[in-house]
Amino acid sequence: MTVREVIRTSSGQGLLILGILLIASTLRAPFTAVAPMLGMIRGTTGISAAEAGVLTTLPLLAFAAISPIAAGLARRYGMERCLFGALLVIATGIAIRSTCPTSALFAGTGAIGAGIAVANVLLPGLLKRDFPDRVASLTGAYAIMSGLVQAVASTAAIPLAQLPGSSWHLSLAATLVLPVAALIAWAPQLGMPSTGATQAASAQDRGRIWRSALAWQVTGFLGLTSVVFYVIVGWLPAILAEAGYPAATAGSLHGLLQLATAIPGVLLGAAVRRTKDQRALAVGVALTTCLSLFGLWQLPALAVLWIALFGFGAGAAFLLGLSFVSLRASHAREAAALSGMAQCLGYSLAAAGPPLAGLAHDATGNWGLALGACAIATLLMAVLGSFAGRARTI
Template identity: 55%
Template sequence: MSQARPVLSTAPRTVLLLIGILLVAANLRAPITGLAPVLGMIQDAFALSTAHAGLLTTLPLLAFALVSPLAPWLARRFGLARALFAALVLLAGGVVLRSAGPAWSLFVGTAVIGAGIAVGNVLLPALLKRDFPTRIASVTGAYALAMGAAAAVASATVFPLATGFGLGWSGALLAMLVLPLVAMLLWWPQLGERAAVAEPGGGAPGAGPIWRHSLAWQVTLFMGLNSFIYYVMIGWLPAILASRGYSAAEAGSLHGLMQLASAIPGLVLGPLIQRLHDQRMVALATSLLVAGALLGLQWLPQLAGLWVACFGFGTGACIILALMFMGLRTENPRQAAALSGMAQCVGYLLAAFGPPLVGGLRDRSQDWNPALTVCLVLSLTMAAAGMLAGRNRRIRSASTAASTPAAG
């Protein structure tokens, strides 16, 4: 196993690495979130039921769950930079395949996009742990901001591209190809780095021991519940708003507003977290904000703009916290990759049940309120998990476990 070394030693190269990180992050939501505003058009084109459309939304999450455990191995085998470049290649191929035309390519392309995003999701926290160990909170906030902003632009523009510019749903989704192509171009200079995710000496634990720590499960549950709720709303918010009397264009704009609001915590959480002893109160407050937004959508839908913004801010803050926990709750980059793989495997497997479950619940009840109530209850459970995951503790590696009890 090759030893890790500092990837960039000069200020210009560090800036280039940061720009590359932001561009990689910009690809980790937009190709999926941009699907929802044109989901109705896709349903009409292929005569898909609500449950089948929910499956289309779920496929990326299943890919996240299945591919996430493989990402640390890819980093150890090929290096972080090359594994992330491969993720961008998968993303670009998936975007093209999804818009190719037939129904099978729509589903397969969506799954391939999910596989690419999974690798990026897992390895970016490990990259930050290795190259920015003292700036995890601030750099995580910056790449979460890029992730949310790109998703917001995708959500807000895909419907106008499909209708106003005559591209149709396939052309509008194909336009997202620009994101991975630009990211590949800017990430290319990093490919000379062959370092693996392990630290010098290779004494860090693998993924196995991570699964035995209660703190790891607390982080996983916090991330999984937030992902369940978030992807339910990513998939079904336009339909929920339509049932409240909003037009398709208005629903698409509010969907974009949710994405934009989810990016805002990236501006404020980094500096705030660095000043706090732990993250318990932040996790509690943001989880309760999500709960309040879900309640508002049920009882005061005429204020949907406010509730959508609150929901986006709350879930965006929670995912940033979950990503920060990958570095803050671990001792080294390899352990961070193992925790990231575990949390995203289990978390997204849980989230994968969200869109089809909620779609089926809506079909049975002919009402979106029962689904929103389920998400409300889960957001309160997420608050409890966040209080536990937010404690100032670390998962101990094998080398320190003998002298210090494991956190949890």
């Protein structure tokens, strides 16, 4: 029995799964919690609306820049060590961002994005390697964890900042508990032997991925999902404020959106696991997201309904997109290569979404054009999902 097999006993697997779930808790909350406090941050730092847009886009730019090299880092140092390093970078970024200088706010946010990018890319490959028969259920589990934690972070952000003697700096600093907990839980995995050469993508794997139509369909589905999701996450408080909702209510509804993204992890994981063909699921969640955007645009008085529906649809689409990365790959190396491709291109698209939505608002004086464009994007998601969901591998 190899060292890896000894460590991956039932008790060792439990510790590994705990570590994966705690890593998942750091994948969104450290940067999505910023959106409800943008007004407060602008009021104390004096940054412009354009600079605030850059702040919300920085993590996505970091995702796009770092994703292509994450698999190479894992090949050289091993997945376990790279994930530990990613958590250290996230923790350092949160600490830097929470200090007073405005430059530190941007530098820390960029570092957070870089750390999250590495974890985003490597987790699908880790699941494919160590849990090949449980990919869908574990992807669902870490989606639930990510959604629940970001819901709490978004909902609690403003109340924490408004406590006596507190500020937005301290509210953002509170998210430091997430990577610290994950570092403690993940530390035992550093004892694993380095098998980077077999677990990360080779140049041959990467070349085959970039020439695959199926890989481009998975990438397009995940990329458009990211664009739509981050436009709404970044601008929802502003959309609700324009519709007449108070800031505190907008923050709570922002938290509701994050909470709703966790629900598909409970329901969809089992469905994905039982079906080899996920085309109907992909089309269904894309159309659900489209309906929610149209409702938010035309009937903002029912924002609670539309936000809950959007969170469910977009959360399910994210879960499917992440599952496609593992399910459509033949082995862990290929999953790492596909993950790097999908997240590099997907987050490059997503980074352009929030600034373009802001420009559309400034040009028209309302959010109708941005919401309509996102609705159209979900229809294209449905088309790509009908191809990416086919029961085949690259």
